[in-house]
Amino acid sequence: DGGITQSPKYLFRKEGQNVTLSCEQNLNHDAMYWYRQDPGQGLRLIYYSQIVNDFQKGDIAEGYSVSREKKESFPLTVTSAQKNPTAFYLCASRGGLNTGELFFGEGSRLTVL
Amino acid sequence: GENVEQHPSTLSVQEGDSAVIKCTYSDSASNYFPWYKQELGKGPQLIIDIRSNVGEKKDQRIAVTLNKTAKHFSLHITETQPEDSAVYFCAASREAGTALIFGKGTTLSVSS
Numbered sequence: 001d002g003g004i005t006q007s008p009k010y011l012f013r014k015e016g017q018n019v020t021l022s023c024e025q026n027l028n029h030d031a032m033y034w035y036r037q038d039p040g041q042g043l044r045l046i047y048y049s050q051i052v053n054d055f056q057k058g059d060i061a062e063g064y065s066v067s068r069e070k071k072e073s074f075p076l077t078v079t080s081a082q083k084n085p086t087a088f089y090l091c092a093s094r095g096g097l098n099t100g101e102l103f104f105g106e107g108s109r110l111t112v113l
Numbered sequence: 114g115e116n117v118e119q120h121p122s123t124l125s126v127q128e129g130d131s132a133v134i135k136c137t138y139s140d141s142a143s144n145y146f147p148w149y150k151q152e153l154g155k156g157p158q159l160i161i162d163i164r165s166n167v168g169e170k171k172d173q174r175i176a177v178t179l180n181k182t183a184k185h186f187s188l189h190i191t192e193t194q195p196e197d198s199a200v201y202f203c204a205a206s207r208e209a210g211t212a213l214i215f216g217k218g219t220t221l222s223v224s225s
Contacts, residue, residue: 004156033212035215040122040217040218041217042119042202042215042216042217042218043157043202043215043218044215045212045213045214048212058212059114059214090156090157092156100145100147100159100162101147101159101162102147102149102157102159102213104156104157104158105156106154106155106156107154107155107156
């Protein structure tokens with residue numbers, strides 16, 4: 001089935017460690033996005049990529065990094081510089097410039113111990 | 114940049130009643146306004162969207178209205194059912210293909 005796969009679903013990390021969240025899509029979509037969801041804060045944009053080998057910062061990019069080496073993959077690294085990393089992370093993709101719908105994965109919940 | 118405000122943050126209705134969620138946006142150049150539904154433990158899913166050249170759009174029990182002059186848009190759910198219980202997000206962007214800016218969400222509870 002076509003869709004977006006995020007892994008792991010749950011992740012625990014010690015303070016000071018970097019962690020990478022995986023996002024893979026087989027929808028042949030050009031654009032991919034990472035959002036962070038906190039209770040009462042909605043979805044806030046971290047990074048997005050409109051095409052392979054190109055990406056832009058969103059509203060809360062500090063402490064995060066991404067890469068887009070393949071069309072299907074858009075991994076997010078939460079670095080030790082992110083001061084409050086515990087959150088629910090959502091990856092999404094979109095088919096084209098005139099296609100509005102975002103398709104979301106089921107999310108990854110990161111907890112810093 | 115764009116800022117989207119969403120109200121109310123929580124909404125409780127009886128089964129069969131109507132529910133209305135309202136959003137305002139700040140960027141007058143925004144012209145694409147989708148609504149997403151998020152069930153517990155899942156990613157959001159698009160339920161309806163509207164573009165600025167349309168004032169209203171309906172799909173069965175849900176409808177969205179847009180007032181570009183006032184920069185606000187609303188989601189209307191009629192004949193609510195328990196399975197409508199979820200978190201609803203509005204969003205806005207300048208074009209359908211650009212990054213969406215989301216509101217903070219409304220938790221809708223429908224009791225039977």
